[in-house]
Amino acid sequence: MTPERYQRLGQLFGAALELAPDQRPAFLDQVCGRAAGDDEGLRAAVEKLLASHLASETFLGRSAIDVAAALFAQNQASLLGQTVSHYQILSLLGAGGMGEVYLAEDTQLKRRVALKILHAELTNQREPLQRFEQEARAASALNHPNILTIYEIGETNGLQFIATEYVGGETLRDRLQSAPLPISETLDITMQVVAALEAAHQAGFVHRDVKPENVIVRQDGLAKLVDFGIAKLTERRLEDLEAEGATRTLIKTSPGTVLGTVAYMPPEQVRGQTVDARTDEWSLGAMLYEMLTGRLPFTGNTVNDTIAAILKTEPEPPTSFNSEIPAELERIVLKTLRKNPEERYQHSKSLLIDLRDLKEDLDFGAKLKRTRTQDNVEVLLASEQATGAQLPQMNAPNLIHTTSSAEYFVSEIKQHRRGVLLVLTILLLTIGAAYLGYYRYFRAASGSPIDSIAVVPFVNQSGDAAVEYLQDGLTDSLIISLSRLPQLRVMARSTVFRYKGREIDPQTVGRELGVRTVLTGRILQRGDTLLVSAELVNVADGTQLWGEQYSRPTADLLAVQQQIVREISSHLQFRLSGAQQRQLNKGGTSDNEAYRLYLSARYSWNKRTADDINRSIEQFQQAIDRDPNYALAYVGLADCYLVQGTYAGTPTTEVMPKAEAALEQALRLDETISEAHATKGFVHIYSLEWDQAEKEFQRAIALNPNYATAHHWYSEYFRIRRRFSEQAREIKRAQELDPLSPSMGANLGRAYLNLGDTDAAIRECKRALELNPKFSLAHHFLGLTYVEQHRYDEAIAEFQQAVDSSKRADLFVAGLGVGYAAAGRRAEALTMIRELEEKYSKKEATGFDLALVYAALANDDEAIAWLEKDFAGHNMSGLIYVASTIIHPRLRNDPRYQDLLQRMHLKL
């Protein structure tokens, strides 16, 4: 065909199309008839074109890139069911610019992983690939519960892949689309992401792509930041991120549909300038803004407009879209979104601290809202009327101050005496609604309330070892007393005592422990006189908030303590009523020696070995001998008996009556000590009285939310009842209160193991072992986790260490037996059984221990028989875990096992 002929063809085709179909033959007759030569050919060609036109209306209707994408999608779909390396691909989870993410099963370790397969086109480029690997490997070293763990980076048949832990959950994007997030949940998620960023920034990484698509939120609220390291596959510039597909926030515009992750980029990133930790902070701020308001802080109809907004305009205050947003939160969000990085938070840690403070204020406010009763209002009003127009004095004994915020209102009002009564009435009646205003005013008036403190062991300046008990005693009693203050988070003893004898910088310690204030002091004994100096340091700026020196007779140690506590508490902005003042000294003793014995006993108890527990029992008993009204010492005694079952294998039937008797005595002396109720909760557990147990733990926590052991045992309760998310929640709280306790760490690991997150379990157990390399329980849990991962050699090594450092305690011998059995080393497992049987005969092992090993050896008959033996003898210390420590998955279906669970009122 020639161009001329094509043109002629086109003219006729076009003209014919203008006509109604029934007129076209006549038209063609006419035009083709006039021409000479190839008329018939031309006519046929036009008719063919007309026919083609009819069929081609949708032809080329989809753009080429769409067509190509469909081709590509076919390829991707074809990966399903295939095996890449040792990963069998199960389903597609999502896709982005760098590749697709599949759910896969690791056929070797039999665990589910998320498998990210990189686009072949990208893997052909050597340089980005190397950079990617380098970065991903480095990021894989980041070890943080809120950062997705990378298992493997590999290549097979030209496919480059990364296997990571699989977090069953949805992205924050999905979450945001399904329903608006409550503020508390928003804060929870945000704080976790900030914690992840903080860890990354510490390690020198910048994520560069923080956005809702890169945050996975699990059912239990755990949030993980993903795509670490991948951020640097190519130098992540604006356009790269923009091309990230599944990740865009599509905003319908005309003429095109544009916009994407640019919305989360700060000015410096949009400009292609240097990015650093503060870049991530902005992105986080934009994400937080969106979580709070349902919209992005900077938007535009086009990318250009959005960028212009990012560069030039100030975001609308979040409260203009959601009036429930607290002012402090608005301040935080807007601070993260400052154009100039210098004006943002300079460290993610500071941001985290502000968020955490806010969260605690909110929780406090919510509690206030819930618990504020009409009674209190009436008390205040009544006293108001009684004194005429006079305001009640702050320390008037008849005034019950239940909250610091109520105090605050009162003190505010004091400054404006006119119309006070009216204002007071309105304020108190609307107090529930007013709690938001609380921190606006509160913060404006007096800066941030102090809500956390670490009491660092006082330095013994006399160098006299005999004074050492005073040193520990003062510190410890300050901790105990302060922890009874409402809304004050006090670092637990085992955490702060790590600083004992070290020359410390209060600011450094404060930052390490994440508290706002640090209390330090010195003690000097001169003859019968005791010189105590104490100072309270504000961690934020190192300033002294309060400082005092006391010179007293040595015998007055307790009086000094109480005075320090009172003075500190007033500086912590808690004004206490007489009742609360009394609360500070609850369960205590006025006998110095009894107190010293108590502290020493607690210390031994915390070590949890059979010998230490025996020593602890002796010391508690001696404390009681000195002061028979010392309630806490009785609780301590009960605690010792309780854990003997677990750590010494003593039958429950032997220890329980003793524990119950001691506890009863404690409660008779003081019914309102948290410790006693926590212990009572555990007693109920041993009696299989689940509901009562839960009530006691709740009571214990209500009485003193800072009692770490109450949270720890409450988590055990949840573990036993297979409520693993709650188990994790409580043990996390316990760990927050007592971050340096290996026991909390190991149990957190156990919680993760129960949740199926073996990597997190390993991480936490290892952390616990960093705190105390000989902590048997951590070795034991680590061993169990390795068994779960089929890493038997490592499991056996851990079990062995648990056995060695516990002097062969029964539970750990059983663990080793399980390890041998799992590894197929039957003879050695049987040796463990013999050892346990011998221990059992000496009442140093439980039937549960034996059942564990027998079940691992597939001897179900023996396993069941031993469990029944425990049940019949009411020997509960191991048996209570029968549902949560699945002795062997096979047993789940064994009717005898099911029957036992039923009798224990447990279920799977």
Add this chain to the structure above:
Amino acid sequence: MQSATPPNITQLLIAWNQGDQDALEQLTPLVYRELHRLAHRYLAGERQGHMLQTTALVNEAFVRLIDWQGVEWQDRAHFFGVSAILMRHILVQFARERQAAKREGLHVSLSAAAGIGTQHDPDLVALDDALITLEKLDPRQARIVELRFFGGLSLEEAAEVVRVSVSTVRRDWRMAQAWLHQQLNAAT
């Protein structure tokens, strides 16, 4: 942690248009990424049966690739024109590689991917060949197909690029569409 200066896509496009093959190497991954993004939408079942949203796709692919901080495209038409050529080049190359891979049996049969794409999608390689023929017969029509199909332009935008009326573009498009359809069907 520092990110290099973003490549100036404007300059890359111009450089490539002037024969700089290095520029193409830098542009290709960007287009591929867009491709993967769309592919994901297919896999997620989001794009079934969707008709081309004229400018949307290519705007998405390119509008966000241009150098925001640099000079605005003074000549929109020029930008669209060059983008369309680039897309054609890259996408046809892509399709060619897929076909080769399929011939070598590297990928699983299409039955695994049933339901993705449509039966009516043109074979990009055959279309490219037909377009080369069309360029000889009617360069303007070939250009309009390039702009519309590869560049994703609307009739109006194509008219702006080619500097003819919209009705002329509509006529040219109709003719080219019918002719190319016929060519491709004859070939198979």
